Amino acid sequence: MADTTVFFQQLRTHYKSKLPFVAYRKPVSNTIKGLLQENDQLFHSESISRSGFVFCSFSGDQKILIPKDLSTSLSVDFQSKKVDSLSNSTTVKAEAVTKDLHIQLVQNGISAISKNELVKVVLSRKQSVDIGSSDPISLFQNLLNTYANAFCYLWYHPKVGMWLGASPETFIKYKKGEFTTMSLAGTKPIIQGKDIEWDAKEEYEQQLVTDYITQQLKTVCTSNVEIKTDGVHTIKAGNVGHLKTTISLQLTDKKYLEPIIEALHPTPAVAGFPTLKAIEFIEKNEGYDRSFYTGYLGEIEEDRLSFFVNLRCMQLQDQHAIIYVGGGITAGSIPEKEWEETVHKSKTMVNILTN
Numbered sequence: 001m002a003d004t005t006v007f008f009q010q011l012r013t014h015y016k017s018k019l020p021f022v023a024y025r026k027p028v029s030n031t032i033k034g035l036l037q038e039n040d041q042l043f044h045s046e047s048i049s050r051s052g053f054v055f056c057s058f059s060g061d062q063k064i065l066i067p068k069d070l071s072t073s074l075s076v077d078f079q080s081k082k083v084d085s086l087s088n089s090t091t092v093k094a095e096a097v098t099k100d101l102h103i104q105l106v107q108n109g110i111s112a113i114s115k116n117e118l119v120k121v122v123l124s125r126k127q128s129v130d131i132g133s134s135d136p137i138s139l140f141q142n143l144l145n146t147y148a149n150a151f152c153y154l155w156y157h158p159k160v161g162m163w164l165g166a167s168p169e170t171f172i173k174y175k176k177g178e179f180t181t182m183s184l185a186g187t188k189p190i191i192q193g194k195d196i197e198w199d200a201k202e203e204y205e206q207q208l209v210t211d212y213i214t215q216q217l218k219t220v221c222t223s224n225v226e227i228k229t230d231g232v233h234t235i236k237a238g239n240v241g242h243l244k245t246t247i248s249l250q251l252t253d254k255k256y257l258e259p260i261i262e263a264l265h266p267t268p269a270v271a272g273f274p275t276l277k278a279i280e281f282i283e284k285n286e287g288y289d290r291s292f293y294t295g296y297l298g299e300i301e302e303d304r305l306s307f308f309v310n311l312r313c314m315q316l317q318d319q320h321a322i323i324y325v326g327g328g329i330t331a332g333s334i335p336e337k338e339w340e341e342t343v344h345k346s347k348t349m350v351n352i353l354t355n
C-alpha cells in the first residue's frame, strides 16, 4: 500500500494532466481506493460485466464508467482525524429568493399530493457557494476526516466535471450471492444529548420506501423470494438523523442484478411515489437539471457491486461549489420545515468548505 502523501500527490498530478479519476472510501473503512484512467476518453457503462467505477445520473441517461482495465488502481491506508462534534452553526446564507422559490416548490408538491396526483415527491434545490481557489484534493481530505461513516468520494472527468460527496445511503451491495439494499428516509436535525423523536410523517415516508423496494424486488425475482428486513433504525449522517431499514436477499443468479438496478433506481427516497409521476413532477417543477445528484455511483468488481446514492454532494466548478439538497414531501409536510431540512442537509457539504 502506498503512503497517503504519495497517494494524494498522484491524484493532484493526474488532475493537473486533466485525466479522469475517482478516489473513494467506503463507510467505516480505513482504505481509500483510487482509479486513475490512462486517457481522457468518456466511457459508458453498458453492463456490469466490465469492472470499474460507475457514475450514473438521476435520469439514468449518463452512466459513465472509469474502466478498471484502462486505469491504474491505487489503495492507501488512511486514519481519519475524527471530527466528531460537527458545528451546527456553520451556515452559508441562502438568498431570500432561493428560500421563496423552494417554499413555493414545496407548496406545489403538497398541492399535487392533496389532489391525489402523487403520494410523495422528493423536491430539491441547488446552492452555489464561493470557494475561492480551494484545492479539490484538500477538500476531499477534509471530507475523509469529517465523515467516517459515509461513502466519501471525489470524482473527476475533464468532459463532465468534478463531484465530491459523503453519502449515507447504500444503493446496492452484492457479494457472492448476498444482495443488500437500504431504505433511508425521514430527516431530523441532531440535537446534542437528545434522542431523535420521530413523528408519524417520517415513519410513513420511510415505510413507503421499504414497501416499494420490497415490491420491486419481488417483481424482478419472483414473488416467493425470501426478503429480509432488519426493522427501522435511527442513523446519524453528519448533523442530521434518518430512519433506515436494511433489506437483503439471497440471489441465486447474477442475471437478476441488472434488472434489479433498473427496477430500483430511482427509489421513492430520492424521487417519490408513484415513481413515474414523481419524476414527471420533478422535471416540470424543480426548474433545474439534477445531473448526477440523486443518481448512484460505485464499484463494479468481478463478483461484487458496491453502489451508493449520490447524496450530500456538490459539484466543483472554477471558484464555486454547487451544493445539491432535497427532501421528501408528503401530505403532512410544512413548507418552512422542509426548507430548514434542506439547510441542515446542506451543512454536510458547507462544513467541509469552511473547516
Ligand SMILES: C=C(O[C@@H]1C=C(C(=O)O)C=C[C@H]1O)C(=O)O
Residues within 6 Å of the ligand: 122, 124, 169, 184, 185, 186, 187, 242, 269, 270, 311, 312, 324, 325, 326, 327, 328, 329, 345
Ligand atoms: C434527497 C436527499 O435525501 C434523501 C431524502 C431524505 C428525506 O426525505 O428525509 C432522507 C434521506 C435521503 O434518502 C438529500 O439529502 O438531498
